Amino acid sequence: MLEQIVGRLKAAGIKPSMQRIKIYEYFFHHENHPTAEQIYQDLKKEVPTLSKATVYNTIGLFIEKGLVKFTTTDRQNARYDLTDTDHGHFICSVCNEIYDFPYRFSKQYSDLEGFEIQSEEIVIKGICRKCLKKH
Amino acid sequence: MLEQIVGRLKAAGIKPSMQRIKIYEYFFHHENHPTAEQIYQDLKKEVPTLSKATVYNTIGLFIEKGLVKFTTTDRQNARYDLTDTDHGHFICSVCNEIYDFPYRFSKQYSDLEGFEIQSEEIVIKGICRKCLKKH
DNA sequence: GTATCTGCAAAACATTTGCAATTCT
DNA sequence: AGAATTGCAAATGTTTTGCAGATAC
Numbered sequence: 001m002l003e004q005i006v007g008r009l010k011a012a013g014i015k016p017s018m019q020r021i022k023i024y025e026y027f028f029h030h031e032n033h034p035t036a037e038q039i040y041q042d043l044k045k046e047v048p049t050l051s052k053a054t055v056y057n058t059i060g061l062f063i064e065k066g067l068v069k070f071t072t073t074d075r076q077n078a079r080y081d082l083t084d085t086d087h088g089h090f091i092c093s094v095c096n097e098i099y100d101f102p103y104r105f106s107k108q109y110s111d112l113e114g115f116e117i118q119s120e121e122i123v124i125k126g127i128c129r130k131c132l133k134k135h
Numbered sequence: 136m137l138e139q140i141v142g143r144l145k146a147a148g149i150k151p152s153m154q155r156i157k158i159y160e161y162f163f164h165h166e167n168h169p170t171a172e173q174i175y176q177d178l179k180k181e182v183p184t185l186s187k188a189t190v191y192n193t194i195g196l197f198i199e200k201g202l203v204k205f206t207t208t209d210r211q212n213a214r215y216d217l218t219d220t221d222h223g224h225f226i227c228s229v230c231n232e233i234y235d236f237p238y239r240f241s242k243q244y245s246d247l248e249g250f251e252i253q254s255e256e257i258v259i260k261g262i263c264r265k266c267l268k269k270h
Numbered sequence: 271g272t273a274t275c276t277g278c279a280a281a282a283c284a285t286t287t288g289c290a291a292t293t294c295t
Numbered sequence: 296a297g298a299a300t301t302g303c304a305a306a307t308g309t310t311t312t313g314c315a316g317a318t319a320c
Contacts, residue, residue, distance in 0.1 A: 015294095015299075015300085017293090017294090017299090017300065017301085019300085019301075020300095035284095036284080036285080037284085049301085049302075050301090050302085051301070051302040051303065052284095052285090052302090053285090053286080053287085053301080053302060053303075053304095054300085054301055054302065056284090056285060056286070057286085057287095057300090057301085058301095060285095060286090070210060072207040072208060072209075072210065072258050073207060074207075075205055075207060075210065075213060076283090076284085077283095077284070078210060078284080078285080088244075090247055090250060093253065099247075099250075101244060101246040101247055102246055103244075109223075109236060109238075109259070111236040111237055112225055112234075112236055112259065114264040114267070115225060115234075115261055115262065115263055115264055115267075116261045116262040116267060117259055117260075117261040118228065118260050118261040118262070119259070119260045119261070120257070120258070120259050120260075121257070121258045121259075121260075122255070122256070122257045122258075123207050123255070123256045123257075123258070124244070124247065124252055124254070124255050124256075125252075125253050125254045125255075125256075126250055126251045126252040126253040126254070127250065127251040127253070128250055129249040129250055132249070132250075132251060150274075150275085150319090152274090152275065152276085152318090152319085154275085154276075155275095170309095171309085171310080172309085184276085184277075185276090185277085186276070186277040186278065187277090187278095187309095187310090188276080188277060188278075188279095188310090188311080188312085189275085189276055189277065191309090191310060191311070192275090192276085192311085192312095193276095195310095195311090211308090211309085212308095212309075213309080213310080
């Protein structure tokens with residue numbers, strides 16, 4: 001696992017420092033698109049000297065190198081996604097949890113002829129099953 | 136036209152003040168999802184006493200009453216959409232312009248059974264034709 | 271005249287930046 | 296030592312809030 005993390009960082013041209021490994025690893029263990037704040041709060045327990053600036057800067061580096069991308073689910077806080085699979089995002093307006101669901105993009109949009117497509121995202125907002133049950 | 140604006144505001148339970156009419160009207164005349172700042176800058180010419188707080192508060196009221204909703208295209212600045220039609224958003228990563236394109240949502244997602252769906256948005260990022268031509 | 275609405279200034283909040291201290295090789 | 300990385304504190308930029316004055320009914 002750790003080998004895989006380090007390998008991917010190196011492959012992306014990123015020197016695998018302690019902080020970078022921990023942050024990248026965090027994305028693998030926390031699938032529901034954490035905010036920088038959540039990453040910071042959780043990792044501080046393991047790496048007490050960690051600063052929020054480092055979290056932001058490191059994620060910025062990951063984005064630049066293509067390991068991670070923004071989701072556009074949440075306008076308040078930035079949320080991130082590993083750049084692996086085609087999937088849609090459902091965000092619950094009560095608990096703010098993000099759920100991934102399988103979704104295949106069409107890749108072809110007749111009304112966007114002549115446009116270069118770089119990424120596609122579908123965002124569904126509503127109330128998740130867990131929150132619906134609470135009422 | 137003005138009648139239509141005023142009518143919609145009243146129907147939504149919003150008292151149609153000068154500022155509110157101008158701001159709501161603005162959305163009808165500017166289809167590409169302006170930011171609060173753009174609305175403020177443009178309307179200031181007509182309504183010099185307008186303050187940015189009023190723009191934000193008024194849009195907030197519109198959202199609360201369901202006349203307008205956030206788009207999730209842009210993480211830097213809030214952008215808004217009239218809650219009318221089914222369409223997708225294309226955002227150009229060069230000029231930051233938003234293009235609407237026809238898109239029919241499926242409304243049915245087998246993997247979201249038991250979830251209540253309130254809104255759907257598809258966001259495609261890339262480079263628009265205009266910017267591609269410049270190179 | 272009372273309730274609502276507006277606008278200013280300040281506050282709040284997420285994110286970025288400059289720079290000094292630290293770490294790694 | 297030299298280069299890269301990190302962490303702090305301050306800056307930035309957007310959005311929200313408190314409150315006093317203005318407006319509308």
